[in-house]
Amino acid sequence: MPYRLFLGTILLIFILQACKSPEKIVAPASNELRPAKNIILLIGDGMGLPQISAALYSNNNKLNLEQFSIIGFHKPYSSSDLITDSAAGATAFACGVKTYNGSIGMTQDTVPCTTILEELESRGYATGLIASSTIVHATPASFIAHQPLRVFYEAIAADILNVDVDLLIGGGKRYFERREDDERDLYEELRQKGYIVSDYYKEELKDINPTTKRPFVYFTADKHPLTHAAGRDYLPGATSFAISFLERRSDQGFFLMVEGSQIDWGGHSNDGGLLVEEAIDFDQVVGEALRYAKRDGETLVLVTGDHESGGLAINPGSQMNKLQLAFTTNGHTAAMVPVFAYGPSAELFSGIYENTEVHNKMKLALGIHDETTSSSK
Numbered sequence: 001m002p003y004r005l006f007l008g009t010i011l012l013i014f015i016l017q018a019c020k021s022p023e024k025i026v027a028p029a030s031n032e033l034r035p036a037k038n039i040i041l042l043i044g045d046g047m048g049l050p051q052i053s054a055a056l057y058s059n060n061n062k063l064n065l066e067q068f069s070i071i072g073f074h075k076p077y078s079s080s081d082l083i084t085d086s087a088a089g090a091t092a093f094a095c096g097v098k099t100y101n102g103s104i105g106m107t108q109d110t111v112p113c114t115t116i117l118e119e120l121e122s123r124g125y126a127t128g129l130i131a132s133s134t135i136v137h138a139t140p141a142s143f144i145a146h147q148p149l150r151v152f153y154e155a156i157a158a159d160i161l162n163v164d165v166d167l168l169i170g171g172g173k174r175y176f177e178r179r180e181d182d183e184r185d186l187y188e189e190l191r192q193k194g195y196i197v198s199d200y201y202k203e204e205l206k207d208i209n210p211t212t213k214r215p216f217v218y219f220t221a222d223k224h225p226l227t228h229a230a231g232r233d234y235l236p237g238a239t240s241f242a243i244s245f246l247e248r249r250s251d252q253g254f255f256l257m258v259e260g261s262q263i264d265w266g267g268h269s270n271d272g273g274l275l276v277e278e279a280i281d282f283d284q285v286v287g288e289a290l291r292y293a294k295r296d297g298e299t300l301v302l303v304t305g306d307h308e309s310g311g312l313a314i315n316p317g318s319q320m321n322k323l324q325l326a327f328t329t330n331g332h333t334a335a336m337v338p339v340f341a342y343g344p345s346a347e348l349f350s351g352i353y354e355n356t357e358v359h360n361k362m363k364l365a366l367g368i369h370d371e372t373t374s375s376s377k
């Protein structure tokens, strides 16, 4: 009967209303997140869930990544392609915009976007970039340069001198020192700007103890650094060095991005051994960052990838520490990528969200609110 149904509905609404005790209604969801002072953003290039799983099962079922309890997923597609490249992927993290594949720190309309590194630098934070590729490669470049195409390595190197970054460690010395596009010697220009500049050819990074009164650049190779298997071993040590260097450079706080660049190259070459070794090396970086953050208590550590590479599968027949790895492509895939967060405001990073949200959440975690509408620079 419609009338009875009506009465029943009224009654139900009444009961539901009555059940809401006044004290319970408000229940303010705890938006009172503790702000972070520092951010360490660790990007495993090409590190999706299969890469993490392969590293875990190739490393006696143990990774530093297991220490995280806040985990989310980001959607890595770019504005031009469902399958992103590292330039668009890193620009999404750096600027909070979806852009086209190949773009370095530019919107899809090729307008330069202010990166989180640039914004924090202008706010007095100490900033740093470390990579196991050249420092002008897509991921680090997207945090500090603005170029329409990722292959403009010399232009990217020149852009770096426009930013007062505190620390750079990575390969690519030739793009600074022996340039083909112009006669500039950026190695020398960095020095004149006040940087302590050194490189692999002169001395080992672990033998240097530079004053924190001056910013620091160290080139680990002329072009790309070696694979870990071939002897590259600086990434975890450079990370702990950078943390203690940057924390002394500013009372405001610091922002450090470290890229495990060559996990991706294992995916591209369908080389499971390379991929696993690079991912395990990168996990050592995670360990260094967490060790500091646990002691410090004011540092937000984020670990993610920009995209998955290779369409990696751990096939039947695999055993612990003896995996049967297979690939579906020499390129990247569109799979969502995990985000691990530890420290103040880490809670922001649970759930499923766009890759651009990583940028927004980092700013939220630092308590920075956008007053600026435009961001050209």
Ligand SMILES: [Zn+2]
Residues within 6 Å of the ligand: 046, 086, 264, 265, 268, 309, 332
């Ligand atoms: Zn790639």
